[in-house]
Amino acid sequence: MPTFTPPVRDMAFVINEIGALDRISALPGYEEATPDLVGAVLEEAGRFGAGVLAPLNPVGDREGCELEGEKVKLPTGFVDAYRRFVESGWNAVPFEPEFGGQGLPWLVATAVQEIWHAANMSFGLIPMLTQGAVELLSVHGTADQKALLLPQLVSGAWTGTMNLTEPGAGSDVGALRTRAVRDGDRYRITGQKIFITAGEHDAAENIIHLVLARLPDAPPGAKGISLFVVPKFLVNPDGSLGKRNDVSCIKLEHKMGINGSPTCVMAFGEDEGAIGTLVGRENQGLALMFTMMNNARLAVGLQGVAIAERATQKAVAYARERIQGIAPGRDAPGPIIHHPDVRRMLMTQRALVEAGRALTYFTAAQIDLSRRSPDKAERAAAHALVDLLIPVVKSWGTANGVQIADMAVQVFGGMGFVEETGVAQHLRDARIAPIYEGTNGIQALDLIGRKLIRDRGEAMQALLTQIRQTEAELAEVGGEALARLRSELAAATTRCAETVAWILAHQSEDPNLAGAVASPFLNLVAFTAGGWMTARMALAAQRQLASASDDPFLMAKITTARFYADQILPQTAGLSVMVTAGADSVMALAVDGF
DSSP states (O other), rough: SEEEEEOOOHHHHHHHHOOOHHHTTTSOTTTTTOOHHHHHHHHHHHHHHHIIGGGGGGHHHHHHEEEEEEEEETTTTTTHHHHHHTTTTTGGGTTGGTTTOOOOOOOHHHHHHHHHHHHHHHHHHHHHHHHHHHHHHHHHHHHHHHHHHHHHHHHSSEEEEEOOTTTBSOOOOGGGGEEEEEETEEEEEEEEEEETTTTOOSSSSSSEEEEEEEEETSGGGGGGGEEEEEEEEEEOTTTTTTEEOOOEEEEOOOOOOOTTSOEEEEEEESOOOOEEHHHHHHOOOOHHHHHHHHHHHHHHHHHHHHHHHHHHHHHHHHHOOOOOOOOOSSSSSGGGSSSSHHHHHHHHHHHHHHHHHHHHHHHHHHHHHHHHOOOHHHHHHHHHHHHHHHOOOOOOOHHHHHHHHHHHHHTHHHHHGGGGGSHHHHHHHHHTTTTTTSSSHHHHHHIIIIIITTTTTHHHHHHHHHHHHHHHHHIIIIIIGGGHHHHHHHHHHHHHHHHHHHHHHTTTTTTHHHHHHHHHHHHHHHHHHHHHHHHHHHHHHHHHHTTTTOOHHHHHHHHHHHHIIIIIIIIIHHHHHHTTOHHHHHHHHHHHOO
């Protein structure tokens, strides 16, 4: 059974047709991102992912990480793989050439990152958090911080972390107790952080911790949080490494999955205080950290797509070779892929993976437009769309990752429940993604509260307008093959619009309403947006089929779109009913009744 085959053609198709590479490569600074170059990047990344990272995935799961004193040892092969990763320049793909980056669009970098997570999610977490650290410091760092830290972080020679969570402060970041005390132009940090991904490891010579802490005279709650750079080894003015800072990993968490990734309990300042430098202004740290958090949320949604792709590949391969039973219309036992219920699961996996990939890449392309478009109005519109879609990408991508990995186990049957086939690892690994970087419930609250109610639905209406434009194209050129998709997408869009109007009309009547209906509302938007992406892919395939009438890849896009219309978009009807039922039954049972 194959280990992992990067879906390079599908990635390139989505980059070109959904990400609109021709539009992105016309942006200032992205002129070299031609289809030929992007294709070559994907092919080479695919070789590295399949040949180097994928074979280490079961090794990391089996061995885990080891804490030896203050040092964390990564699983066998990880350190060498990371060295090769850095030497090949993969960490630098989306960053500015000024600091050693390759300057490619986020659209391309997102596709490349999907390969790392699909091949080896535990490994992919190291560059993922480093990427977020680069983003944050590029936007908010001082000139000295950028000069000293960014070249090493961009290359990957040093890695980055995000330190928010504490034993008594998880989603409620405002309750954190880590302290920072001024010491001249520096600060002394004391406290403990938990669940810190790659907080300590032996793959990089330095680790740059981005730490939220509270000053003694800070206001209470989230308004009194500051952000600090706290390196594992202090950095001298010439960029060389100084003495070890007062920060260490005191425990490794034993987890359900991603065992190859060290999840650390970090102690800051157990001796004289960990030395840190301020990012931005005092008491503005949480707002600044959202730059890194939003980057991570998009990446975590991508993790869901990636692990779903990997699990789907295994399920398809197993279904092709597993002989069991006589399928309808056949006269002898054969592969289970001929059984309708197995086919239903495989088609569900396929449809959700492709829609999730398209929505994630589309959002990445909007990031590029929001930063590089010469047109101010286009930048603003793209930025609003990114803000709206990031919680959708994060939640829907990760929920689908768990569902699809679970389906893969089901396709394997009893062999899926035992570890030797490897499919169970994907389910265990996938389960963290709906939890970290803001639980999916928090993403739903963000969508309904900050992204819908706060702007009275303006950004949502802009999204629905784009979807209706695709509906009109389906009506004009979609033909009979896409007629059902047209009608189901139109129905879902109408439900979405009517539900938005209902929420805006009733949200002030009940303080529990937004929280009670947020999750089904997000799913309603996600299934509808996924249908939009599926429709756009089907239309693109239809156009290309005019000159390649027998291309199985393109014909499969049409077939998958039909399945999405029949089996997935109708779910929006039930989701709309769930939202407009309101909060009464959700909150009706007294606490003592549970």
